[in-house]
Amino acid sequence: MLLRSTRLGAATLMAAAALVLPQSSPIASAAAPCTIGVTLRQGSRASGVWCLETTLRLRGYTGVVGPNPYFGATTTVAVQAFQQSAGLVADGIVGPQTAAALGIRRAVGTPVPPAVIEQRVIGTSVQGRDITAYRMGTPGGRVVLVVGVIHGDENKGALVAAELRTMPTPAGIDLWIVDSVNPDGQAMNTRQNANGVDLNRNFESGWSYIARGAHGQYSGEQPADQPESQAIENFIRLVQPSIGVWYHQDANVITTSGRRKAIPLRYSTLVGLGTGGVPCTQMCSGTATKFANTAVPQSTNFLVELPGSDQVTSEMMLMHARAVLDVITM
Numbered sequence: 498m499l500l501r502s503t504r505l506g507a508a509t510l511m512a513a514a515a516l517v518l519p520q521s522s523p524i525a526s527a528a529a530p531c532t533i534g535v536t537l538r539q540g541s542r543a544s545g546v547w548c549l550e551t552t553l554r555l556r557g558y559t560g561v562v563g564p565n566p567y568f569g570a571t572t573t574v575a576v577q578a579f580q581q582s583a584g585l586v587a588d589g590i591v592g593p594q595t596a597a598a599l600g601i602r603r604a605v606g607t608p609v610p611p612a613v614i615e616q617r618v619i620g621t622s623v624q625g626r627d628i629t630a631y632r633m634g635t636p637g638g639r640v641v642l643v644v645g646v647i648h649g650d651e652n653k654g655a656l657v658a659a660e661l662r663t664m665p666t667p668a669g670i671d672l673w674i675v676d677s678v679n680p681d682g683q684a685m686n687t688r689q690n691a692n693g694v695d696l697n698r699n700f701e702s703g704w705s706y707i708a709r710g711a712h713g714q715y716s717g718e719q720p721a722d723q724p725e726s727q728a729i730e731n732f733i734r735l736v737q738p739s740i741g742v743w744y745h746q747d748a749n750v751i752t753t754s755g756r757r758k759a760i761p762l763r764y765s766t767l768v769g770l771g772t773g774g775v776p777c778t779q780m781c782s783g784t785a786t787k788f789a790n791t792a793v794p795q796s797t798n799f800l801v802e803l804p805g806s807d808q809v810t811s812e813m814m815l816m817h818a819r820a821v822l823d824v825i826t827m
């Protein structure tokens with residue numbers, strides 16, 4: 498059964514639910530043998546989805562495709578059918594109430610102690626510098642990506658990235674931290690990479706040509722023709738982050754791009770910066786967040802425009818790191 502719509506009308510829901518109604522099964526009431534770490538919903542990718550889908554199947558919701566780590570439309574339909582039968586709000590979201598009703602334990606409140614469990618070179622810059630991703634938390638959990646620097650002269654996000662490595666990772670989060678996708682620009686203190694390309698205009702989604710010298714936002718000659726953009730594009734395709742936080746300076750604003758606006762909105766509240774757009778003197782085309790939000794359906798990638806470097810303090814960067822660790826569990 499393939500259902501493409503996430504907004505099911507009542508009639509559609511009832512018809513679909515009829516296909517997944519529980520059948521009597523001797524194991525239907527067996528205790529769930531697994532736990533989930535975060536709230537799950539359509540689009541979630543986490544080991545907890547395997548647990549959820551197994552539990553639904555054990556309860557007779559045989560229309561569920563899986564178990565696998567992806568929460569798709571058939572799982573939403575089964576969750577809604579279960580919620581209806583249990584007298585819960587049939588929103589298809591598996592939060593604490595629905596998990597409890599399903600007999601699934603929520604593994605919350607047990608953060609993973611700070612430790613880098615993997616260090617992966619995901620590519621090399623024009624001048625041969627490594628682009629490195631650090632992994633923390635729970636492999637197989639909800640995938641989160643934090644990118645500290647993409648414009649080389651906007652480098653304070655790297656301090657947030659470094660701060661995150663000293664802090665426990667919330668339960669159920671598979672956290673990847675890339676300090677910088679533009680190490681050459683950082684070394685030269687330039688916005689662009691060593692080829693003079695504004696990497697945040699070079700990504701392939703919605704790319705358009707911006708000439709060299711146009712406010713320093715040269716797009717490159719072709720979509721994703723720079724090794725740095727290729728490295729992070731390939732990495733995103735590989736790990737499929739549900740949430741991505743991308744640091745810039747110094748517009749003092751949080752963008753609400755991506756699927757779930759509640760995530761950047763909460764981040765904005767936690768750090769005391771407003772939400773809005775980033776002023777682009779040229780077209781805001783070929784950006785990393787546009788790419789990530791397109792390459793990973795249902796994902797939420799947004800920009801954090803930190804204040805200017807003269808206003809950034811270590812306390813402020815700690816506050817931002819805490820905000821990351823808060824919103825990635827939403």
Ligand SMILES: [Zn+2]
Nearest residue numbers: 648651745746
């Ligand atoms: Zn920037």
